[in-house]
Amino acid sequence: MTTLAVGVDIGGTGIKGAIVDVASGELTTDRIKKATPEGGKPHDIVAVAKSIVEELAPAADVPVGVCFPAIVRDGKTMSAANVSKKWIGFEAEALFEKELGRSIHFVNDADAAGFAEQQFGAAKGKDGLVVVTTLGTGIGTALINDGVLIVNSELGHLEIDGHDAETKASFAAKERDDLSWKHWAKRLQKYYSTLEALLSPELFVVGGGVSKHHEEFLPLLDLQAPIIPATLRNNAGIIGAATLAAQSKPQA
Numbered sequence: 298m299t300t301l302a303v304g305v306d307i308g309g310t311g312i313k314g315a316i317v318d319v320a321s322g323e324l325t326t327d328r329i330k331k332a333t334p335e336g337g338k339p340h341d342i343v344a345v346a347k348s349i350v351e352e353l354a355p356a357a358d359v360p361v362g363v364c365f366p367a368i369v370r371d372g373k374t375m376s377a378a379n380v381s382k383k384w385i386g387f388e389a390e391a392l393f394e395k396e397l398g399r400s401i402h403f404v405n406d407a408d409a410a411g412f413a414e415q416q417f418g419a420a421k422g423k424d425g426l427v428v429v430t431t432l433g434t435g436i437g438t439a440l441i442n443d444g445v446l447i448v449n450s451e452l453g454h455l456e457i458d459g460h461d462a463e464t465k466a467s468f469a470a471k472e473r474d475d476l477s478w479k480h481w482a483k484r485l486q487k488y489y490s491t492l493e494a495l496l497s498p499e500l501f502v503v504g505g506g507v508s509k510h511h512e513e514f515l516p517l518l519d520l521q522a523p524i525i526p527a528t529l530r531n532n533a534g535i536i537g538a539a540t541l542a543a544q545s546k547p548q549a
Contacts, residue, residue, distance in 0.1 A: 300319055302540065302542045304535035305346050305538060312345050314328070315539075322416060322529070333345070336381055337384075340392070343392055347396050357398065361539075363402070366435065378463075379435055402538065407450075409538040411439020414537075419527050423499065430452075430453070433506060435467050436453030438453055458487075478510075478513040478517070481514060501520065502525055503525070505531060506531040508526045509531075
């Protein structure tokens, strides 16, 4: 397996990428971040991703992984979270490969983050069911059972009290409603308690950029399973996408 790969993490507000040493899970370049184009349409987002990849690794032999906030099935985006609805049912992987002029590995963003935490971070070596959540523009979730990633879980969209959970409990919701950490933690408590009642996991791992402030809200949560901050935080998607791309690249 090659040891260097590009990871690109596409989100509702930002698109970021870096070159990753997939043997260690460490970034070998500075992270490049650009704003997600307004409206989040396919060709606009692909153009930004292309500019990041070309800046990082113009050579076509470097594996590229792209993670995206959608259910991904056979290269198609089957949903659209915080991006244009034009992505629903869209041949996304094919468009990325055409515009980038190379093969890519295309995956759900929370799955990429969860995989990275299982390989290099807070979920490494953990038995049983681990639920990795990313709190950001929305809520992403990844399920890892005995080290195996179960793809395309969309538990940020559970309906709780008549609302899509991420509209009330994401970090974007905290900022939108100008919530204190304590008030936001009450919403998180309801969300994580619902997940725990449904899944009975051995461990919760909380990622996303806000995880760097984990001491402000995680101690306020009362759950049966431990709930801990992600190790890789906001780089997890980049690292997971790159590692999956390197593992899937055919060897010469």
